[in-house]
Amino acid sequence: AEFTQALQMNQNLIWAKQFLTACS
Incomplete structure (x- = not known):
């Protein structure tokens, strides 16, 4: 469970x- x-x-x-790379 911890691995997942x-x-x-x-x-x-x-x-x-x-996401941040696409926005900047």
């Missing part, structure tokens, strides 16, 4: 990074 949660959080970080 960490993976999900990593995906969220990647998404946020792409």
Whole structure:
């Protein structure tokens, strides 16, 4: 469960990074 949660959080970080890159 912890591994899946960490993976999900990593995906969220990647998404946020792409989102900020697209906005700037």
